[in-house]
Amino acid sequence: MAAGAAAGHGGEDRLNGLHDDLLHQIISHLPFTDAARTSVLASPWRHLWRSTPLAIDDAHLPVPARATSAVTGFLADHPGPFVTVRLRHCRLASLDPNWPRLLAGKGTQELALHNKDGKVHPYPARLPAEILRCASLRCLSLAFWVFPGGGDIILPQLRVLELINIYISKEDLRSLLASSPVLHTLTVRGAFWNYQKRKRFHLRSQSLRCVVLGLSGVEHFEVTDAPVLESLILKEQPAAGCDDGGRINIACTPKLRILGYLEPRVHTLQIAGNVIRSDTVASPSVVVPGLKILALRVNFRVLREVKMLASFLRCFPNIDTLHIESALHDPSAIHYGVTREQHAELWQEASALKCSISHLKRMVFHKFRGHPNEIEFLKFIATDAHELESLLLVPLKGSFTSAAQVNEIIDKLDCPQFLAWASKVLIVSPKMDIARNLHKASDLSINDPFCY
């Protein structure tokens, strides 16, 4: 088969009879460096790689080349389109300064720019403004940048946005959201500064359906006027000594279905202007009837927290799935300690107050230790959750050596409801207690992001 006889256009069979189209498909599965190497195989291959849409991931570069202009060379050489571009390891600061312009025009749909240099210096570099005008972008992930304020932002196709350790002002965030009319998922993580002293994070969007926040140092989260927001997930666990993880203010979010992890120890929840306190009575202005899945982290030794738990349950009467994580960690809270009798009393009261969990179908109890106060709570669930179909107990690692131990504790309780329940309670091995997985949280297709 004389390769020389093959003409340059794509209509002919060549080389084992594989058509150009098929070669393109094979090349498109190659890392971009291997794809470029095919140029030297033979003359018909010389330009094939250039007309193949490629994915660029700098994880594929041999390590020393990450520091060089390998990426610029590629960006200059290949006319695009680049469906996916991930630059998470290169020293972007040492690339040819033209790189943003070279990238912006190439029809990229999925872009990740993690500025590795940003981790080293006190202030990261400014994100090149061209990136925000890349109209073909559908998914964008940015890490360690200063947001370039004031310019045009054109992101009409952007659906998924991830901001990790980004310096951005309140106005710029608002402007960014306003310029992304179809944005449905937003993740904001890491140290977050805006240029105001009172650290406030305000979200307002007509299109957002899922928001995942992992922010430290923010005192006030506000999510208002988000008519299609379904899921609000707080990932960051406030530091152990921290007493104030902030106020969370939710208003005008009629479709909110999923909320968590709320931590009564540090979070203050405000619904449409009304702060939820431990003695809050359920009323139309504080009730969120649409909420279906709730996740709470509670220290069962602290009376105040347990009362807040009851209060939350009153405000969310229609939840069908409840995740409780037992946080018995703070030994200093012992002086707020509540006796078992007080606990039992509290839940009896809660029952009387029609702390309604009558729609609860599924409960997952994470980091179960078998503490008497945890058991009191479970008894309450047993008596009041008439529609409960399943209860998963995920023991804290190291607490129990076998499911039989847990069963023993439950048997000793002498609670007739539990015996009837034996078939509904499932003890799950601790290794299934997955650390909150960021990918799952922002995946809209998963029904319950707190579950595995």
Place this chain on the structure above:
Amino acid sequence: MAATTADGSKVVGGGEKSNVDEESKMITLFSSDGERFEVTQEAAAMSQTIHHMMEDGCVDDEGVHLPNVGSSILAMVIEYCNRHVASPDEKEDIRSFDAGFVNVEHHTLFDIIRAANYLDVKELMDLCCQTVADSIKSKSVEEIRELFGIVNDFTPEEEAEIRKENQWAFE
């Protein structure tokens, strides 16, 4: 599982599905060398080409003739489709099936690619192209030439020029 019926045509079954099941209507496919294959409509629909033909009502009682696909390759494609419609949720099993499936000679793989392209079975295309790409990834330029039967028609000067042009790729 393949059983031979009385008239000698091969019946390639669809996994656990019972033939009595109303929904697993069968469709007949003919390879280029005239062999006859009975497949469930569901499995056949994994081929967008056949799926469109079924939708457009272009499939008569006789069946579908596939002049571009030989019998041994068609049998393999059918095996793939049957396996993938049988238990699409068992990811582990499917992964190991796929790994075994592509563990064939390269020229067979190329034949499957051609057939999957003609029949428009996207998952199979992706699987096979990724397999070929994976085998290219770890090879030197000479080894790739051998794999594809490519004759190097560059002069040494031309080759050096290209390597220099894309220097960043050859480091």
